[in-house]
Every structure is written in C-alpha cells, then in structure tokens.
Amino acid sequence: xxxxxxxxxxxxxxxxxxLSTKGQVILPxxxxxxxxxxxxxxxxxxxxxxGVLLRPAPLFPPTxxxxxxxxLKYDGPPKTIEEMDQAVxxxxxxxxxxxxxxxxxx
Numbered sequence: 001x002x003x004x005x006x007x008x009x010x011x012x013x014x015x016x017x018x019l020s021t022k023g024q025v026i027l028p029x030x031x032x033x034x035x036x037x038x039x040x041x042x043x044x045x046x047x048x049x050x051g052v053l054l055r056p057a058p059l060f061p062p063t064x065x066x067x068x069x070x071x072l073k074y075d076g077p078p079k080t081i082e083e084m085d086q087a088v089x090x091x092x093x094x095x096x097x098x099x100x101x102x103x104x105x106x
Contacts, residue, residue, distance in 0.1 A: 027054075 015028045027037070035056075037043070042057035079087075
C-alpha cells in the first residue's frame, strides 16, 4: 500500500446490512460514496477466507499483446526507438507552444 493511500485509510465504524430473500445486499451509502460506486456499477465477487470481497469489474476484458499487436495500420519503413522518442519530443514541444500561445490572452 502506498504512503498516501495508507495515510488516507482510517479504520471506520463497522456497518451492517441484511441479506434479502432474493440474495441482495444493500451497501451503506457511506461505503458507496467513498468508493464512488454509483447505481449500475458492476462489481466482481470473490470469496476469501475472511469473507466476501467486492471490487469494481474491469471495464474491458483482459487483453494479450498477441491479440492487438499490429492492430494500428502503418505503411512505411519501421521506425527506430530513437526516431519514436524524437517524434514524441517534437509533439510535446508543439503542444507546449500551442498551450503558451493560447494562454497569452488570459
């Protein structure tokens, strides 16, 4: 756990809820708010030795490199790492110039 996350974590009062006849559990609003879980949030349910663990479900299925490799079309000779690094630096410099130009009127 990171320093900032550990620092933010504080033991909370134990909250209780009841299992309905349909097997539904209502999570207390304080928990939903802290987790930013709004209605419709998909959660994964994992059984652990300590109980049940709820986590937000991934937005996208897991992806393997071989499934997406080459999915972006590029016609031309292969680029070296140095050429790619240079292109990124040039683009960042251009965006900075654009930002400064647009900020002059503020």
